[in-house]
Amino acid sequence: MNNLTEREIIQVFANQFDYKKGFPLGFEDDVSAVPLSRTMWIIVKTDMLVASTDVPPGMTTQEAARKAVVATVSDFAAKGVKPRALMVSLGLPKPTRATKIRDIARGLDQAAREYDCDIIGGDTNQAEDFVIDIAGVGIADPRKLVRRDGAQPGDIVAVTGPFGKCAAGLRILMRRDRRHTSKYHSLVNAVRRPAAQLTKGIALARSGGVTSSIDSSDGLASSLHQIARASRVGISLDAVPIAADVKRFANEFHLSATDLALYGGEEYELVITARPKNFPELQKRIGSLIRIGIVEGARHGLTACFEGKRSRIEQRGWEHFT
Amino acid sequence: MNNLTEREIIQVFANQFDYKKGFPLGFEDDVSAVPLSRTMWIIVKTDMLVASTDVPPGMTTQEAARKAVVATVSDFAAKGVKPRALMVSLGLPKPTRATKIRDIARGLDQAAREYDCDIIGGDTNQAEDFVIDIAGVGIADPRKLVRRDGAQPGDIVAVTGPFGKCAAGLRILMRRDRRHTSKYHSLVNAVRRPAAQLTKGIALARSGGVTSSIDSSDGLASSLHQIARASRVGISLDAVPIAADVKRFANEFHLSATDLALYGGEEYELVITARPKNFPELQKRIGSLIRIGIVEGARHGLTACFEGKRSRIEQRGWEHFT
Numbered sequence: 149m150n151n152l153t154e155r156e157i158i159q160v161f162a163n164q165f166d167y168k169k170g171f172p173l174g175f176e177d178d179v180s181a182v183p184l185s186r187t188m189w190i191i192v193k194t195d196m197l198v199a200s201t202d203v204p205p206g207m208t209t210q211e212a213a214r215k216a217v218v219a220t221v222s223d224f225a226a227k228g229v230k231p232r233a234l235m236v237s238l239g240l241p242k243p244t245r246a247t248k249i250r251d252i253a254r255g256l257d258q259a260a261r262e263y264d265c266d267i268i269g270g271d272t273n274q275a276e277d278f279v280i281d282i283a284g285v286g287i288a289d290p291r292k293l294v295r296r297d298g299a300q301p302g303d304i305v306a307v308t309g310p311f312g313k314c315a316a317g318l319r320i321l322m323r324r325d326r327r328h329t330s331k332y333h334s335l336v337n338a339v340r341r342p343a344a345q346l347t348k349g350i351a352l353a354r355s356g357g358v359t360s361s362i363d364s365s366d367g368l369a370s371s372l373h374q375i376a377r378a379s380r381v382g383i384s385l386d387a388v389p390i391a392a393d394v395k396r397f398a399n400e401f402h403l404s405a406t407d408l409a410l411y412g413g414e415e416y417e418l419v420i421t422a423r424p425k426n427f428p429e430l431q432k433r434i435g436s437l438i439r440i441g442i443v444e445g446a447r448h449g450l451t452a453c454f455e456g457k458r459s460r461i462e463q464r465g466w467e468h469f470t
Numbered sequence: 471m472n473n474l475t476e477r478e479i480i481q482v483f484a485n486q487f488d489y490k491k492g493f494p495l496g497f498e499d500d501v502s503a504v505p506l507s508r509t510m511w512i513i514v515k516t517d518m519l520v521a522s523t524d525v526p527p528g529m530t531t532q533e534a535a536r537k538a539v540v541a542t543v544s545d546f547a548a549k550g551v552k553p554r555a556l557m558v559s560l561g562l563p564k565p566t567r568a569t570k571i572r573d574i575a576r577g578l579d580q581a582a583r584e585y586d587c588d589i590i591g592g593d594t595n596q597a598e599d600f601v602i603d604i605a606g607v608g609i610a611d612p613r614k615l616v617r618r619d620g621a622q623p624g625d626i627v628a629v630t631g632p633f634g635k636c637a638a639g640l641r642i643l644m645r646r647d648r649r650h651t652s653k654y655h656s657l658v659n660a661v662r663r664p665a666a667q668l669t670k671g672i673a674l675a676r677s678g679g680v681t682s683s684i685d686s687s688d689g690l691a692s693s694l695h696q697i698a699r700a701s702r703v704g705i706s707l708d709a710v711p712i713a714a715d716v717k718r719f720a721n722e723f724h725l726s727a728t729d730l731a732l733y734g735g736e737e738y739e740l741v742i743t744a745r746p747k748n749f750p751e752l753q754k755r756i757g758s759l760i761r762i763g764i765v766e767g768a769r770h771g772l773t774a775c776f777e778g779k780r781s782r783i784e785q786r787g788w789e790h791f792t
Contacts, residue, residue, distance in 0.1 A: 151565045157594045160568065161558075164575035165582070165589050173591075180591030182555045182607055190512055192590070194605050196559040198597040233504045236483075237518040237603045239561070243473045246482065253486035260487070267487050268514070269495075269502030272479045275520040277598040281559045283516050283605040285504055 176378065177296050178223040178363055181288075189293070191229045191286040195219040199278035202414075204339065206321040206329070209248055211340045213255025216280040219365060221263045222344035222416040224284055226363040228294050228353020230346070231284035233268045234260060239275030252280070263346050294353050294420070299360040299379035303421040303443040308345050309436055311368050312394035312405060313338035315412025319401070334393050344416050348434050352418070355433060357426025367413035373450055373463050375419065382448030385441035385461065411464050498700065499618050500545040500685055503610075511615070513551045513608045517541040521600035524736075526661065528643040528651070531570055533662045535577025538602035541687060543585045544666035544738040546606055548685040550616050550675020552668070553606035555590045556582060561597030574602070585668050616675050621682040621701035621743040625765040628749070630667045630740045631758055633690050634716035634727060635660035637734025641723070656715050666738050670756050674740070677755055679748025689735035695772055695785050697741065704770030707763035707783065733786055 152160070162175045172189065173181045182190040197203070197216035207215075217234060224231045236256060240249075260267050265284070299305075317335035320328045329336050344363075352358045360379055364371045368388075376383050390409045398405035421443055422430055431437045441452075450461045474482070484497045494511065495503045504512040519525070519538035529537075539556060546553045558578060562571075582589050587606070621627075639657035642650045651658050666685075674680045682701055686693045690710075698705050712731045720727035743765055744752055753759045763774075772783045 152568055152571055154594050156568075157560075157562075157566060157571050160571045161575050161578075161589075161592070164572070164579050171588070171590055175591065177591075180555070180557060182590065184609070190555075190607060190609075192555070192557055192605065192607055194516075194557040194559045194591075194603065195593050196561060196595045196597075196601070196603065198561050198595045200598050201596045233502070233512075233514070235502060235514055235516045235605060237516045237559075237605075238479075239518060239520050239599065239601055240479075244479060246474055246478075249474055249479050249482045250486070253483050256483075257486050266493070267483075268493055268504065269497065269499075269516075270483070271517050271603075272476050273518045273520045274523045275518075275599045275601060276522050277561065277601070279518070279561055279597060279599070279601055279603075281516065281518065281593075281601075281603040283514065283557060283559075285512060285514055285607065287506065287512075 172290065173295065174297070178226045179229065187289050189288050189290050191224065191227065191288045192283065193220050193223045194281060194283040195223065196279060196281040204318055204321045205324055207340050209251040210255035213252045213280060214259040215342055216282050217256060217259030218342050218344045218416060220282040220284040221346055222363040222365060224286055225344045225346040225349030226361045226418050227288070228292065228349050229286045229288040230350060231263065231265045231286045233266050233285045235283040236267060236270035237281040238270065238272045239277060239279030240272060241276055241278055242274060263344065292353055294358050294361040296360055296362050296375055297378040299375050299381050299421040299443050301381055301443050301445050302424065303359050304424055304427045304439055305383055305421050305441040305443060306437050306439050307389050307417050307419050308348050308434065309417045310389040310391035310438070311415055311417065312409035312412055313391045314342070314415045315408040316394050316397045332393060332397055335397060342414065342416050345418050349418055351433055352420060352430065355426070355430055357422050357430050359421045359423060361418055361420045364415050364417045364419050365413060367411050368419065369410040369461050369464060371419045372461065375421065376450055380446050382444040382446050383441055383450050384444050384448065385452040387440050388452070389438045389440055410461065494612065495617065496619070500548045501551065509611050511610050511612050513546065513549065513610045514605065515542050515545045516603055516605040517545065518601060518603040526640055526643040527646055529662050531573040532577035535574045535602060536581040537664055538604050539578060539581030540664050540666045540738060542604040542606040543668055544685040544687060546608055547666045547668040547671030548683045548740050549610070550614065550671050551608045551610040552672060553585065553587045553608045555588050555607045557605040558589060558592035559603040560592065560594045561599060561601030562594060563598055563600055564596060585666065614675055616680050616683040618682055618684050618697055619700040621697050621703050621765050623703055623765050623767050624746065625681050625743040626746055626749045626761055627705055627743050627763040627765060628759050628761050629711055630670050630756065632711040632713035632760070633737055633739065634731035634734055635713045636664070636737045637730040638716050638719045654715060654719055657719060664736065664738050667740050671740055673755055674742060674752065677748070677752055679744050679752050681743045681745060683740055683742045686737050686739045686741050687735060689733050690741065691732040691783050691786060693741045694783065697743065698772055702768050704766040704768050705763055705772050706766050706770065707774040709762050710774070711760045711762055732783065
């Protein structure tokens with residue numbers, strides 16, 4: 149095999165490590181856990197931002213540093229856990245100019261303040277690629293943490309917001325297209341200044357009504373596939389939540405808005421499942437919760453049923469822009 | 471300023487972040503801490519290995535992956551804290567061949583077993599440089615953790631082993647010199663298969679007699695400077711602990727063995743200070759503890775006194791081999 153996919157790479161690691169031993173969350177949940185007691189786990193997550201694949205043209209250094217934190221915080225959000233502290237590891241190409249370092253520090257600090265966590269240490273290194281790795285640390289009661297593998301047939305599938313903005317915004321940035329950058333400001337902004345749904349994630353977990361949750365950084369379709377695989381269920385979508393601007397953009401550029409929403413990525417909405425009896429209460433608490441489908445038995449796989457036609461949703465994830 | 475040093479970069483971050491708030495260990499100790507209670511802190515450390523600057527010719531992928539873990543474990547060792555779990559973030563250049571991924575997994579697994587900790591999760595990314603970032607997590611009683619800033623005038627300065635092997639071994643590897651590679655096998659081996667002094671570090675912390683401790687990954691001189699700066703003391707060396715093979719090597723290549731020992735780096739011995747009354751007991755417990763000097767008042771700075779001559783030890787650290 150010449151070029152393993154991310155999933156194949158993870159499989160190699162899962163095979164090498166005796167991962168059943170110390171892994172109360174499994175090897176593939178959004179975060180990892182170190183159990184301290186029956187009621188207290190340390191929650192850890194690392195996420196690496198690599199400039200050559202994660203930072204499109206038009207994104208500033210400060211925005212890239214902020215985004216690195218958002219990516220890690222988003223995984224905590226999906227589990228309903230507040231990150232308390234962040235560690236920052238930097239790989240920096242030469243020359244390491246003071247202005248660039250200050251921009252990195254500002255972006256990190258901005259994000260840490262937004263999500264109310266402290267940056268407590270780090271490591272700096274010379275590298276050929278600009279790399280920011282953010283490790284987040286928090287504490288959770290395992291009985292309240294929302295896993296990936298709890299979805300059950302009959303559950304409602306919902307998301308915290310509409311999709312497709314980042315996929316569309318990225319296309320505009322990649323074309324370095326100034327006119328459309330200002331016309332579709334909200335789409336470009338979604339790429340440059342993403343937001344983790346930490347408040348919503350914590351409120352959802354506290355409600356007790358959520359059966360599974362994942363962040364959507366790998367794309368909506370991929371996130372649904374991951375919940376389905378972890379929970380051993382099928383999912384049937386009856387709506388794809390598409391942002392209004394994405395429809396306009398798709399129209400102008402003759403693209404499929406549905407594809408932008410399903411197969412985009414680097415969006416940090418949450419994808420959850422909930423028991424039907426709890427759903428109205430959840431919607432009341434989390435204003436923006438959008439119902440998009442229903443959990444079925446595993447044999448049904450992942451399908452969409454729009455305008456009376458049933459079709460399979462591909463296991464296709466977010467492809468980096470390179 | 472065109473090219474900030476690592477210290478200057480850290481200073482930019484320390485200025486940006488409100489680092490006095492949530493930093494019980496300060497911004498510059500070997501590890502960082504998240505306080506849970508008066509008797510329990512979460513200890514975190516991230517360390518990034520970058521192939522272009524940290525992996526010399528002649529070091530295999532498996533050895534590089536193992537070394538990435540050793541670097542993080544070594545910081546825990548210096549504080550006398552056992553790392554419980556490790557997170558792995560990878561930046562992988564294309565093509566990501568299965569053999570390479572398996573070698574990485576084997577190296578990580580090997581090190582995790584050596585230091586009895588679990589690899590509990592991670593993140594993989596495409597990158598232009600091969601990067602392994604290891605985040606370690608542990609638990610410590612803050613009253614038993616050995617800080618950098620506790621050295622007091624009158625303390626004895628000691629190290630857990632002789633120095634210079636990595637600096638010498640690296641020179642041999644950089645020359646791609648087969649004959650000397652086999653002649654100085656122990657020196658090359660010190661680079662390719664370094665060891666963290668975790669057992670010794672934990673025993674030293676348990677003894678209660680150690681006033682400060684640091685790992686020597688930045689070089690012996692740099693480590694002494696860091697203890698002196700953090701503790702606001704001076705240090706006078708009366709011996710530089712040089713490995714026997716390093717003397718032979720320095721002789722053959724007309725190099726200063728003292729310089730190799732003082733200004734090398736990527737060695738993972740511990741540099742400690744201890745009250746004189748506790749030192750004999752420590753030496754009994756830790757077989758290989760070598761006395762190298764004494765702590766003085768800050769005004770004396772960092773000096774060495776060999777053969778009756780007193781000289782200043784430069785604040786010069788480990789320079790990567792590029």
